Amino acid sequence: MSKWPILIFAALLAVSCKKAFEPKDALTNTNRYLVIEGAINTGPDSTFITLSRTKKYGPGIQIDRETNAQLIVESDANNxxxxxxxxxxxxxxxxxxxxxxxxxxxxxxxxxGKEYLSDYVIVKNSPPIDSVGFSQETDGVHIYVNTHDDASSTKYYRWEYTETWQFQSFFKSYMLGDEPRHVCYATDTSTAILLANSNKLSSDLIYQAPIAFIPGTSEKIEARYTIIVKQYALTADAYDFWLGLQKNTDRLGSIFDAQPSVNQSNFYCVTDPHEFVVGYLSAGRAATKRIFISASQLLSSYQVKYPVGCKLDSAFYYHEPFYTDPKVLGPEAGTIPIEPFYIAPLGPFGAPNFITYSTTTCVDCTIRGKTEPPPYWR
Incomplete structure (x- = not known):
């Protein structure tokens, strides 16, 4: 799920139509702005558009999905x-x-019943991505992209990415039967606004534009990691919109920063021309490229840390199925048995004398991922 509507709304709260900065007004702003994300894909890939509204809700910001809307792509040829x-x-x-x-x-x-329209936009196709690469620094893995346009007609670029990684639970249970919960796969999508331009260069070339960073302690690089980068070509106006949004989201949090602003959207509300709409429509074919990174390719100095603290406990075994006191071991306690131990004399029906256990998060990787690898995993 995209998180940038939250950042947009935070920027809007800090802006009040050229009024002086008034924190009290910002905190009480309750406007629900329509946020439109996505682009028209003119090629062989599907088009996805996300609609949401943001509003101030208690101490935080809530995103409401805009459901049951009707969306139509219209051409200047009346299709x-x-x-x-x-x-x-x-x-x-x-x-x-x-x-x-x-x-x-x-x-x-x-x-x-409200209606919204975008301006007509030209088709802007992305050139291919030349390569997605990575460098290994002392702090972790830095991922970058290279691209160029021989026709020098792109100039303005934006990127998104989806990353997937294999990880393991801290402990492996030997008491869960055939149900695997030790090795899982997790996926996440980018939330940062990633831009670059070659407008002032002699050639339309982007070299090692930073895309993502993985700390050397992250479980993302514990075993195997993949990232697929999607590249969009932008018009100058679309680039200005995204650049303004990037500056707002990067600089919020200090009254000494430049006063935030939101560039003009190419969407407008037909029903209420004064209503503010957030988003910028583009159309064209995106370019994509995927790379895989294995732990064996990376520096041995990287020390992966499990994201939560885990410890091993033990409990005497008294009765079936695997726990003694449900407040100590089992679903009610949020724990999972790991390994049985047998010391003569054995318990009833040859049962173990005691077992080790730990918290569910440390034993069951499905809490944070899926055991089935994605179809592109190879």
């Missing part, structure tokens, strides 16, 4: 293409394979 809600607030269309010579816009009608 229309519908998107359908595939999960709350997420709308998708199968590959559209649109004509790059035309312009496109997004038409949104929310469940409350």
């Amino acid at each position: 229309t293409y519908s998107l359908y809600e595939v999960r709350p607030g997420v709308y998708s269309a199968a590959p559209l394979n649109l004509n790059d010579a035309h312009k496109y816009r997004l038409h949104i009608k929310t469940a409350d």
Whole structure:
């Protein structure tokens, strides 16, 4: 789930239509802005658009998914293409394979009857990603991307990524039968706004643009890790929007920073022209590239640390199935048995005398991941 609507709303709370900075006003702002994420994919990949609204809720910020909306891609040739809600607030269309010579816009009608339109945008296709690489520094693994455009027609770039890694539980249980809970796979998506431009360079070349960082203590590099990077080509206006948003989210938190602002969106509310809308629509084909990194490729000095503290305890065994007191061992206590120990004389029916155990988080990796590897794992 994308987290940047929270950052957007935090920036908006710090801005009050050119009013002087007033923290009290910012904290009581309750506007629910429509946030539109995604781009029209004109090629052989599906299009995904996410709608949400942000609002101040108690001490924090709450994201509400905008459900049951109607979304239509419209071309300047009067062709229309519908998107359908595939999960709350997420709308998708199968590959559209649109004509790059035309312009496109997004038409949104929310469940409350409000209508929103974007400006028509040109198709801006990304050049291929030359490579995704990594460097090993003392603090961890730094991942970067290289790309270029021989036609010098791109200039402005944005990236997103999805990462997946294999990890293990701290303890392996020998008392769970055939149910594997020791080795799992976890996936996460980027939340940072990643941009670069070659506008002032003699060639349209991006060299080692930083994408992600993995600390040398992270379990992401415990066994095997993969990252797939998606690259978008932007127009100058779209780049300015994302750059303004990047500056806002990077600089919030100090009154001595530059006053935040949000660049003009290319969306507007047809029903209420004064309503603020957050988002910027782009259209085109994205480029992707995936790499895998194994622990054997990395510095031996990296010392992976389990994300929570784990300790081994033991308990006397009195009765079935595997625990003595449910307040000490079992689901009620949030613990899992690990290994039985047999010391003569044995317990009833040859049962062990005592067993070791630990907390569920330290024994069951499915708390934080899935045991089934993703289809792209090889």
